Amino acid sequence: MPHSKPLVIVTRKLPDPVETRMMELFQTRLNLCDAPMSQDQLAAAMREADVLVPTVTDRIDAALIEQAGERLKLIASFGTGVDHIDLRAAKARHITITNTPGVLTEDTADMTMALILAVPRRIVEGSALIRTGTWTGWSPTGMLGHRIHGKRLGIVGMGRIGTAVARRARGFGLSVHYHNRRRVHPELEEELEATYWDNLDQMVGRMDILSINCPHTPATYHLMNRRRLGLMQPHAYIVNTARGEVIDESALVEVLREKRIAGAGLDVYEHEPQVNPELLALDNAVLLPHMGSATIEGRRDMGERVIVNIRSFADGHTPPDRVVETMF
Known part of the structure; x- marks a missing residue:
């Protein structure tokens, strides 16, 4: 990655302790209002970021990935499922995908x-x-x-x-x-x-x-x-x-x-x-309103997994939660 501290863009509001730790470790741009990003906003973020931290509410399809900048090398999803991301298109652009399995x-x-x-x-x-x-x-x-x-x-x-x-x-x-x-x-x-x-x-x-x-x-x-x-x-x-x-x-x-x-x-x-x-x-x-994983402990654990994946990738190592297309 081109910076000692990668530029990480987060698409939704995350728990305060998670955001604070991200600010300490990375160049981090937060979404303080928690409104979901539009496709245009996502495209702009992906043109600029080294790392994108999306959630299940962000649809990252092939067309969006095609617009990603050369700097974007990691999509560290905040969540277990990755059906909102086109894994094949990401692989073609040499973008690594990670998720947060196990914690939920x-x-x-x-x-x-x-x-x-x-x-x-x-x-x-x-x-x-x-x-x-x-x-x-x-x-x-x-x-x-x-x-x-x-x-x-x-x-x-x-x-x-x-x-x-x-x-x-x-x-x-x-x-x-x-x-x-x-x-x-x-x-x-x-x-x-x-x-x-x-x-x-x-x-x-x-x-x-x-x-x-x-x-x-x-x-x-x-x-x-x-x-x-x-x-x-x-x-x-x-x-x-x-x-x-x-x-x-x-x-x-x-x-x-x-x-x-x-x-x-x-x-x-x-x-x-x-x-x-x-x-x-x-x-x-x-x-119920998609609240199966909605515990304070679970959300914090998810954030910690995202941070571990970003740090591992930034240090030149394979992230522990790397998603391979054949897994899904």
């Missing part, structure tokens, strides 16, 4: 488990009764939901987060099933008492709860399409804390509205930040 595992798994509990037990509906003053007292048939103990949980994507969800699920008495590109190590399978399904269709049709924990890639786009959603049992629930694009949202609305599945818990959406208005009208959908 426990937080996202906690939120997944919270939705697994919230949807069958109708927690949001119950809270609304209290807040609207429409609760008339306890009743033997009031607010009946479903027990999760003893039910079958199907995990789609048994990576770090999927595994962490499985560990929590065992504590709640759920039977763990999973579908993954590759079967996990036998010792882990034994620890989790997990059943592997090579055929996703077969697993989907037999689960009581389905948890989406795989990344968004061309191979997983609309993995849960209309046909697969149609395989779910009428009493089954689906939870998604991964990426909205993995589920065909219009098809999901249809099966929820027609009660062909019992409910859904969503923290992510296909067209974020827009949420399908038809989803908002459904009382069998628990909807």
